[in-house]
């Protein structure tokens with residue numbers, strides 16, 4: 001598992017690399033704090049031991065070649081039992097703790113007034129301060145209800161970058177989903193500590209041209225998933241809040257990865273070096289009027305989500321809609337036991353040692369491939385590493401889907417599943433051709449990550465032989481889930 005000293009140097013170097021533009025005092029403070037924490041043995045280890053295991057199944061290269069052909073070269077269409085290391089998503093794939101499993105036994109499955117709901121509500125309110133906590137079966141259900149209540153046709157919703165379900169839920173209500181990432185985000189190789197920030201000048205311009213009445217809410221996604229898992233600074237959230245407030249527009253967080261974002265703030269933003277991740281998260285939420293949340297990410301749960309708001313009138317409308325499609329407001333489409341797992345996970349995810357391990361392990365993967373010539377979105381993000389396949393495979397034109405070709409090759413070579421975030425997913429609107437390697441929480445050990453590193457480097461060594469793909473069939477919407485391809 002963790003060879004001595006392996007993850008630690010990553011952390012030590014992080015201060016020097018990723019936070020280059022951050023004030024010296026912040027670097028110093030975070031280094032001092034880290035050194036104090038790590039006095040003695042310096043290796044960062046997985047802060048848990050393993051009580052229950054799932055076997056992984058090896059497949060042969062011939063088998064994988066056949067499976068690829070049968071799946072039309074779409075990794076969504078390959079059965080999970082045929083995947084060795086699954087980096088398709090960090091969503092709903094966390095390993096739960098003994099405390100979460102124990103809490104699930106306490107689940108109160110009452111239709112109305114479940115005790116489990118009140119336990120979850122208490123945890124969420126303590127963390128976020130929001131008045132209304134509305135459980136949903138996952139993040140996109142919260143989005144559908146929020147935008148269904150707040151958006152009208154012709155309006156615009158700005159966000160640093162909308163996730164695909166967020167965009168779809170804005171657009172289905174006839175509104176326009178407008179991405180306003182900060183300018184640094186355009187260059188995958190640029191290093192900036194908060195590349196997830198929202199472009200303030202662009203926000204001002206949008207409100208000016210559209211009129212405040214046509215901007216029902218401003219949203220910030222923390223961390224910015226579609227923008228490379230990059231964090232947003234508290235300074236930026238505060239500034240966005242000031243602009244939104246000046247125009248009477250509410251601010252919402254898409255808070256899926258709030259704890260990872262809080263950890264980046266602690267490490268990179270001078271003013272918060274001495275705060276706990278929880279205090280930083282509380283500050284982030286205190287600036288917002290509400291949030292959507294997928295518990296499948298930073299609640300370490302396998303299903304669930306919620307929608308929060310401080311607006312009594314909106315909450316009533318949202319609960320009415322909830323009853324229509326999700327369930328009664330004290331369970332929202334979830335079992336009582338799921339509510340319990342989320343409540344415990346929300347506390348565990350803010351643990352300093354967990355977050356340090358989490359971010360170090362993602363960075364470990366990123367550094368070990370980028371230092372050997374594989375171009376990644378810099379600096380490494382929180383939940384995933386994104387390979388810039390456009391840069392890595394310049395011989396494959398965009399219309400032959402370089403990132404999909406790389407995903408296929410990585411599976412063929414080593415049984416690793418990743419996901420294309422490029423022209424297959426977004427068509428002509430894709431800003432980059434990225435391959436995302438998302439890291440499930442508390443699931444894989446360092447030797448699994450070493451295997452992934454080795455496989456990627458081997459694929460990179462003969463990258464010139466990788467061929468592009470052509471689409472042979474596709475659905476009308478969200479084609480990446482079910483399109484079929486042919487190798488060229």
Ligand code: F0G
Nearest residue numbers: 089091138139140163165225256294296
């Ligand atoms: N917002 C963000 C930023 C997300 O990353 C996701 C899901 C959602 C909303 C929707 O949440 O899946 O619970 O309905 N992201 C997953 C991913 C699917 O793989 O990145 P959900």
